[in-house]
Amino acid sequence: xxxxxxxxxxxxxxxxxxxxxxxxxxxxxxxxxxxxxxxxxxxxxxxxxxxxxxxxxxxxxxxxxxxxxxxxxxxxxxxxxxxxxxxxxxxxxxxxxxxxxxxxxxxxxxxxxxxxxxxxxxxxxxxxxxxxxxxxxxxxxxxxxxxxxxxxxxxxxxxxxxxxxxxxxxxxxxxxxxxxxxxxxxxxxxxxxxxxxxxxxxxxxxxxxxxxxxxxxxx
Numbered sequence: 001x002x003x004x005x006x007x008x009x010x011x012x013x014x015x016x017x018x019x020x021x022x023x024x025x026x027x028x029x030x031x032x033x034x035x036x037x038x039x040x041x042x043x044x045x046x047x048x049x050x051x052x053x054x055x056x057x058x059x060x061x062x063x064x065x066x067x068x069x070x071x072x073x074x075x076x077x078x079x080x081x082x083x084x085x086x087x088x089x090x091x092x093x094x095x096x097x098x099x100x101x102x103x104x105x106x107x108x109x110x111x112x113x114x115x116x117x118x119x120x121x122x123x124x125x126x127x128x129x130x131x132x133x134x135x136x137x138x139x140x141x142x143x144x145x146x147x148x149x150x151x152x153x154x155x156x157x158x159x160x161x162x163x164x165x166x167x168x169x170x171x172x173x174x175x176x177x178x179x180x181x182x183x184x185x186x187x188x189x190x191x192x193x194x195x196x197x198x199x200x201x202x203x204x205x206x207x208x209x210x211x212x213x214x215x216x217x218x219x
Contacts, residue, residue, distance in 0.1 A: 032186070040183070043154065043174035045113050051153035052090050054177045055110040058155065059086065059096050062108055062184055069188050070098055076199040077101060078206040092153055102205040103162035104198065106191045108175065113152035155179075157187040161194070162205070 022030075046054060063086065070082050078101050085107075086096040097107030126132045138145070155175040163169050176183065198204055 036183070036186070040176040040178065043176040044178070045152045045154055046177060047149065048091060048147060048151045048153050049149040050177075051092070051110050051155070052094075054155055055090065055094050058108050058179075061181075063096055065181060065184060066096075066098055066106075066188060069185070069192060070100070073100070073192050073196055073199070076196060076204075078204050080207050091147060092151075095158075097158075100192075100195050100204070102207060104191075104195050104204065105158075105160045106188065107158045107160075109156050109158055110153055111156050113154050159187075159191050161198075164203075 063084070067084060070084075074082060081099060081101050083099040084097075085099065087094060089095070092110050092112045095107045095109035097105060097109075099105040155177055157173045157175050159171040161169050161171075173187065175187070195204075
């Protein structure tokens with residue numbers, strides 16, 4: 001039951017029709033779900049100032065943990081993988097993560113929380129036909145405007161996978177800035193387990209995009 005202590009023998013519950021035996025793994029998952037809901041009720045939106053500090057913390061702590069976790073499936077990756085990447089961007093667009101094959105990747109990133117306003121659209125409150133000030137556009141090579149350090153940003157976890165039936169499929173989840181190692185594992189481990197299933201089905205690809213035919217576990 002949610003909130004109960006896990007046991008090695010599992011747990012029994014009544015679903016209204018019959019009594020079902022839960023495995024110990026499901027009991028542990030139930031307890032973990034309750035902990036997530038109570039501790040991280042809503043992933044926080046940050047100012048860019050705080051977001052850059054949060055991303056720097058992610059880089060310092062998640063990078064080594066990611067390498068340690070990926071080591072358990074490294075031998076199933078195609079030749080040339082895994083590839084760990086960090087684009088070094090401190091603000092929105094900054095990301096650190098790993099590519100497990102040409103068709104699988106996992107990244108932690110900082111994103112702007114709101115889309116930029118559409119171009120050539122009058123500001124809110126200006127009626128069609130009314131005049132309004134048109135601000136000059138920055139020309140290529142011109143100086144960049146100073147960043148708005150109070151602009152809203154969010155930490156996210158991005159998982160990308162190529163599916164032969166649906167094409168590229170992206171899963172995006174907000175990452176609570178109060179994260180700890182356990183919460184990071186909650187995002188990383190399912191990705192690695194899914195990759196293992198794909199490796200078993202030979203659904204991984206090398207750098208040239210061709211499907212890898214190397215049997216899992218071979219050298």
